[in-house]
Amino acid sequence: MRDFILDDADKTFRVEASEFLARELAPRARAIEHEDSWEAIKAVVRALGEAGYLKLMFADLYRGSLARPGLTHATILSEESAYINYAFETTIATALSCAYPLHRHATAAVRDRYLPGIVDGHTIGAICVTEPAAGSDTSGMQTRIEYDAARDEYVIHGLKRYISNAAVADVYIVYGITDPTAPPGKGMSAVVVPRGTPGLSFPRRYTFMGRRGCVVGEVEFDGCRVPAENLLGEPNAGSRIMVGMFNFERVILGGSGLGVARSAFDIATRHAQTREAFGQKLGCKQLIWSKIAEMSWRIDAAELLTYRAAKLYDSGVAGKSLMKPAAIAKLVATETATYCANETVQVLGGDGITAEYGRAEQIYRDSRALPIVGGTSEMAKYLIASADLPSLKPNL
Ligand SMILES: Cc1cc2nc3c(=O)[nH]c(=O)nc-3n(C[C@H](O)[C@H](O)[C@H](O)COP(=O)(O)OP(=O)(O)OC[C@H]3O[C@@H](n4cnc5c(N)ncnc54)[C@H](O)[C@@H]3O)c2cc1C
Secondary structure: OOOOOOOHHHHHHHHHHHHHHHHHOHHHHHHHHHOOOHHHHHHHHHHHHHOOHHHOOOOOOOOOOOOOOOHHHHHHHHHHHHHHOHHHHHHHHHHHHHHHHHHHHOOHHHHHHHHHHHHOOOOOEEEEOOEOOEOOOHHHOOOEEEEEOOOOEEEEEEEEEEEEOOOOOOEEEEEEEOOOOOOOOOOEEEEEEEOOOOOEEOOOEOOOOOOOOOOEEEEEEEEEEEEHHHEEOOOOOHHHHHHHHHHHHHHHHHHHHHHHHHHHHHHHHHHHHHOEEOOEEHHHOHHHHHHHHHHHHHHHHHHHHHHHHHHHHHOOOOHHHHHHHHHHHHHHHHHHHHHHHHHHHHHHHHHHHOHHHOOHHHHHHHHOOOOOOOOOHHHHHHHHHHHHOOOOOOOO
16 A cells, blocks of 8 residues: 555645656656756756755755655655656755755854755755775775864865766765774764865766766865865764764665656556457466566565655654664665566566667666665665674674
8 A cells, every 4th residue: 555654744745746746857857868968857956956845854944835844755755756767866865965964064154055055956966985995885985084273174185986976066075084093983074075176076977877867976086175164063973974864865765766666566567457468468477467466565565664764764763773774774675676677677578678668678777776875785784683683793
């Protein structure tokens, strides 16, 4: 049953958000996919921002018709966007991931300089965590953020890779090591680096198997200097800030996985009810029937777990207590997305792998990133088991 966990206000928001996306995103989805159009993505981000949807996470900023903003509604927005085009949705996730630490941890001056543009959809943000030698293992981070007391500035040296919005962002939230002598995870900080800062460059843009329209690449910081006020929170508080950010990003990614899975499922069920083989509709065949059932229960599980995590967040559960439900939501929903994308291709046969017969092949390519971004499925399992085995230190 759809929307079992959602209340009437949430359901009303789902209708409102899907109508908005049908107007603003659906007509541009073709350009995003077939023309690899970042401009089309940017236009929808701007429309979303102007309509107030990027403020959903921030009760004090939100001035829309909603009585109760929060992660549940941001997740609904993510799900409905990903249903139409997952590549676009990643830009929302990144915008919210930038807005969140700015809102919570920036000094008033820095917050007022950068946050309004991001939540209004006029400024594009990027989150810079991953490095060539530090992916899942962020303790291997080599980027250095050094304090220059003489000029009251931070100086950043390092190379980040796989950064969404790499060369097109206006503001970069950069994680790096401020205290190399501290134990792993304890000496990390985060700073805000605006576009145009001397020493900031973009050596490479990646080509992915899906997610067309997205700009993902390397970002290099070669002695970039920012005022000391650009530090988020306290010095060496980066890990705590990152945990908060990943918690809510994983729930949003649960919404993305769910949207992608539903999109694939709808294609599969339509095909199973129309295509004929051996004198019957394809859906009458037991092996196809079974695939539909498998997809269906996985989607239901993903939905319940994703909105459980969103509702927990909205009821005030945070930090370590949210880690396990957020990781479960992300794991189940993103694995469901790749499962459904794969099975849908199989149900469609040749039509499933050709661009001429609909979106199944696009969804298949797009979905593959979901169990990797925002923390891999393996890392999600580590977070889940860590909560269940508190007396043990996992052998990572
Ligand atoms: C399209 C895209 C967009 C992205 N956007 C951003 C972004 O905006 N900002 C950002 O900072 N990063 C971003 N990333 C990076 C993403 O977060 C990383 O790719 C991810 O964290 C995995 O890191 P890695 O690719 O280095 O893989 P690795 O960490 O090298 O892992 C490789 C494989 O080994 C597994 N593995 C690693 N350690 C263990 C272990 N101890 N036990 C078992 N298995 C293990 C992993 O699960 C994975 O399957 C993006 C990535 C992609 C693909």
